Every structure is written in C-alpha cells, then in structure tokens.
Amino acid sequence: xxxxKLFCDLHTHxxxxxxxxxxxxxxxxxxxxGLAAVSVTDHDTVKGQGEALKAGKEFxxxxxxxxxFSVRDGDTDIHILGYLIDPDDSAIEEKLKWLRENRRKxxxxxxxxxxxxxxxxxxxxxxxxxxxxSIGRPHIAMAMLERGVVSSFQDAFNRFIGYGSKAYVPxxxxxxxxxxxxxxNSGGVPVWAHPASNIKRTGLLTGLIDRGLAGLExxxxxxxxxxxxxxLRIASDRNLIPTGGSDYHSRAAMxxxxxxxxxxxxxxSLLKKAAVSGHLS
Numbered sequence: 001x002x003x004x005k006l007f008c009d010l011h012t013h014x015x016x017x018x019x020x021x022x023x024x025x026x027x028x029x030x031x032x033x034g035l036a037a038v039s040v041t042d043h044d045t046v047k048g049q050g051e052a053l054k055a056g057k058e059f060x061x062x063x064x065x066x067x068x069f070s071v072r073d074g075d076t077d078i079h080i081l082g083y084l085i086d087p088d089d090s091a092i093e094e095k096l097k098w099l100r101e102n103r104r105k106x107x108x109x110x111x112x113x114x115x116x117x118x119x120x121x122x123x124x125x126x127x128x129x130x131x132x133x134s135i136g137r138p139h140i141a142m143a144m145l146e147r148g149v150v151s152s153f154q155d156a157f158n159r160f161i162g163y164g165s166k167a168y169v170p171x172x173x174x175x176x177x178x179x180x181x182x183x184x185n186s187g188g189v190p191v192w193a194h195p196a197s198n199i200k201r202t203g204l205l206t207g208l209i210d211r212g213l214a215g216l217e218x219x220x221x222x223x224x225x226x227x228x229x230x231x232l233r234i235a236s237d238r239n240l241i242p243t244g245g246s247d248y249h250s251r252a253a254m255x256x257x258x259x260x261x262x263x264x265x266x267x268x269s270l271l272k273k274a275a276v277s278g279h280l281s
Contacts, residue, residue: 011245085188219244
C-alpha cells in the first residue's frame with residue numbers, strides 16, 4: 001500500500017506531561033490500531049521523545065518527534081506544535097526547563113486557590129498522578145474527580161480551574177516570535193494547533209505565517225466538520241500543511257482514543273519536505 005494512503009495521529013500526550021500513558025504505551029497503542037505513524041507532542045517537554053522513538057522501532061511504527069508550546073500573541077493565547085524538532089537541542093531544553101519550573105509554581109497557586117474554595121488538595125496528591133516536571137490542570141482535575149469533588153473531568157474546569165473560574169491561574173508562556181525561532185532553529189516545522197477559535201483573525205494567521213508557520217491542525221476533537229472544512233480551505237488558500245490528531249490525554253479527558261482523529265500520511269510527507277526546504281517557499 002502506498003504510504004500516503006495510510007493514516008497517522010500527530011497529536012498525543014504522554015505521562016511526561018499531562019497524559020495517562022507512557023510514550024511507549026502510546027506508541028504501542030497507535031501501532032495496535034494500525035496507524036502508520038504517531039507523534040508524542042507533550043506540553044513543555046521533550047523528555048519522552050527517546051522512549052517514543054525506541055518504541056517505534058520495537059512496534060514497527062514511525063514516530064515523529066514533537067512538542068507543544070503555549071504561546072501568547074498580544075492578548076491571545078494559542079498553541080504551536082513543533083514537528084521534527086531535535087529533542088537534544090540545547091536552546092529548546094533551556095526554555096522548556098523555565099516553562100516546567102513555572103508549571104510547578106502555577107500548580108501550587110491553583111492548589112492554594114482551591115483551598116480558599118473549600119477544596120483541599122496537596123502538591124503531594126498531584127505527584128501521585130503526575131511527573132513533577134509537567135504538572136498541569138488535567139492532573140488537578142483528575143485528583144478532584146477521584147475525590148468526588150466534581151462530577152466529571154469537565155466539571156472541574158467549568159467550576160474551578162477553567163479560564164475565568166475561581167481557582168484559575170494564568171500560565172507563563174513564551175512569545176510567538178520566541179517559539180517560532182526555537183522550532184525553526186531546531187530544524188522543526190511549526191503548526192498551529194486546534195486553531196478554530198481564532199482562525200478568522202487574519203492578522204494573527206498572517207503574523208504566524210510571516211514568522212515561518214508551515215501548517216494548520218485541521219482534524220481535532222474540538223473541531224466539528226464545518227470547522228474542519230473551513231480550516232482545510234484556509235490551509236489550501238495559504239499553502240499550509242493540513243495536520244490532525246486525537247490530542248489524546250486520557251479516556252476521561254478526551255472525546256477520542258489514539259487514532260480517533262487522524263490524518264493521511266501525506267501530511268507527514270509534506271512536513272518532511274517543509275523541514276528540508278526550510279519551511280518558507
């Protein structure tokens with residue numbers, strides 16, 4: 001079978017950030033489901049890439065290196081995926097270390113605010129669920145769910161830790177320009193993750209393209225078919241690579257399992273071509 005007729009999941013998260021599975025388990029699951037390739041795109045860390053690449057060889061599935069950055073562009077927060085990055089790049093690791101340190105500080109502040117709301121969690125409670133380098137709100141939501149404080153994973157975000165809620169704490173992030181340079185200088189390819197909520201802001205998109213954006217995530221659990229079609233048209237009009245994936249964290253957190261949202265291997269072929277050509281045509 002021609003590779004471009006096969007399917008891939010280019011957006012998953014392991015327990016090195018806020019997912020429930022190890023990189024090896026994610027890769028094994030992707031292989032078991034018949035995918036041709038998978039990318040582990042953890043938030044603010046590349047520490048799981050070595051394990052994922054090794055698992056790819058073990059299970060006979062291609063693994064693309066990846067990472068997901070949170071980015072602030074003016075007053076807008078967006079996410080940028082970096083594919084085919086060098087996980088040993090010292091500049092990326094320096095910035096990721098700073099982000100991880102701030103993640104820990106943020107988690108402690110959220111716990112303090114939850115206490116003010118009558119919800120008593122400790123940092124040690126979170127360490128039972130999370131890598132200490134990558135504690136995030138999903139870990140806090142899971143701890144609240146297991147203690148019966150909330151009725152569902154989403155309930156924790158809606159009532160306590162989502163944007164604008166009582167215990168919400170803004171996250172320290174890098175600037176748009178800084179993230180784009182980090183990805184590009186590492187030999188990677190930047191893609192705007194789940195862009196539906198801001199895709200119509202043409203100035204935002206143009207600014208990203210001017211700084212090396214190569215793709216748009218079209219297929220994502222938060223995108224309905226109308227959104228996907230609209231983003232796909234924009235990708236075509238702006239000569240951007242369409243990508244997609246399940247954004248898998250855990251069964252409790254996401255609507256789809258690994259491979260539940262997927263993309264043709266053709267997207268990987270285009271990402272590799274972009275990496276070789278330097279992204280900008």
